[in-house]
Amino acid sequence: MKILIINGPNLNMLGIREPDHYGRATYADLVARIRAHAKEKGVRVAFVQSNHEGDLVDAIQHAYRRYDGIVINPGAYTHTSVAILDAVKAVSVPTVEVHISDVEAREEFRHVSYIRAACLATIAGHGTDGYLEAIDLLLAKGAEA
Numbered sequence: 206m207k208i209l210i211i212n213g214p215n216l217n218m219l220g221i222r223e224p225d226h227y228g229r230a231t232y233a234d235l236v237a238r239i240r241a242h243a244k245e246k247g248v249r250v251a252f253v254q255s256n257h258e259g260d261l262v263d264a265i266q267h268a269y270r271r272y273d274g275i276v277i278n279p280g281a282y283t284h285t286s287v288a289i290l291d292a293v294k295a296v297s298v299p300t301v302e303v304h305i306s307d308v309e310a311r312e313e314f315r316h317v318s319y320i321r322a323a324c325l326a327t328i329a330g331h332g333t334d335g336y337l338e339a340i341d342l343l344l345a346k347g348a349e350a
């Protein structure tokens with residue numbers, strides 16, 4: 206199984222500020238953790254991080270017929286982007302939405318997720334463990350198919 210891990214704007218800044226919301230792990234730590242977990246589970250992973258909405262749409266389109274699943278944290282575009290929702294719908298690659306923080310417990314504008322409607326599941330508030338849980342969920346779904 207091949208899974209594409211997509212991270213949106215500012216997630217490259219992890220570990221630099223706002224540890225109360227996002228913890229102390231850096232983006233490099235996150236990538237290393239996911240790689241180790243994927244290796245253990247026999248899953249191949251690739252990573253994209255971009256601060257640009259169109260790049261995220263391109264990454265999702267790239268997954269079409271190349272990946273068995275997508276794990277995506279669209280960052281702030283979660284709450285605004287119809288383009289990212291449409292891209293996930295268009296490729297119909299099984300996708301899990303992840304948020305490091307508990308978005309439901311934060312400002313009201315973070316309660317809205319455009320992408321959620323196109324995802325198998327949303328995992329929020331589990332810190333960086335959420336990415337590992339998303340991989341496990343995709344694996345379980347793949348095993349059912």
Ligand code: CA2
Binds near residue numbers: 215222223278282
């Ligand atoms: O909780 C999440 O994973 C978010 O997707 C993170 C986004 C935020 O806009 C979403 O509402 C929830 C923010 C990305 C990280 O932003 C940082 C800001 C300062 C320092 C480090 C990261």
